[in-house]
Ligand SMILES: Nc1ncnc2c1ncn2[C@@H]1O[C@H](COP(=O)(O)OP(=O)(O)O)[C@@H](O)[C@H]1O
Ligand SMILES: [Mg+2]
């Protein structure tokens with residue numbers, strides 16, 4: 001980040017400004033940019049998503065309905081990052097099928113907010129729970145011990161792939177306490193999930209070819225419990241991903 005010396009301030013972090021004939025020192029923009037860079041480096045964003053942004057989020061050109069749907073999603077998320085924290089709901093919940101760009105957009109939003117001067121952390125849901133569980137072990141490292149605390153205290157928390165875990169009472173209680181704590185303290189949560197939810201317009205009953213003819217899909221509430229789920233909806237604006245081709249498959253075909 002700070003490999004090149006800032007041309008505006010010569011690396012001092014201060015610039016001299018004149019106002020009404022009086023000159024004074026002001027913080028140079030590079031100070032905030034350097035701080036944001038440091039926060040982003042420490043946010044735990046996985047390498048694959050380190051450069052995810054709104055600008056490199058492509059809209060499908062071959063499907064007008066998917067194009068419009070995804071453009072609307074992009075607008076919603078952009079508006080969120082512009083208006084944060086002055087919003088009716090401080091968080092975002094991305095719901096949709098795998099490969100539709102949920103993690104990409106969630107990280108793009110987090111990076112934008114960090115660039116605006118806020119602090120945030122990325123956690124993969126499964127990994128967070130593994131670390132919290134490990135922290136009960138006396139031999140666990142300091143990083144594991146901090147995981148739970150930082151999930152509560154981070155100014156902005158990105159929880160990726162919510163519910164991608166076997167359900168146990170322990171997991172349900174832990175996610176409920178994290179979501180409830182953050183909700184009560186009005187701390188932003190940006191979450192993504194592949195799990196359907198009826199309030200987000202998803203059907204939980206699917207036709208299938210087997211004998212019964214119907215299949216019940218595991219819902220978000222099934223995995224994280226109804227208390228965490230209802231808190232989540234209270235504090236997050238739901239962003240429902242439109243049906244688009246799986247971007248991972250699409251990339252390998254071309
Ligand atoms: N519309 C898009 N434009 C550019 N890259 C995309 C787009 N959608 C997904 N990707 C990329 O495809 C991969 C899978 O997307 P991802 O966000 O992980 O999907 P999801 O979280 O919904 O499963 C990632 O590398 C992501 O950066
Ligand atoms: Mg994802």
Ligand SMILES: [Zn+2]
Pocket residue numbers: 006007008009010011012013014028029030031
């Ligand atoms: Zn400077």
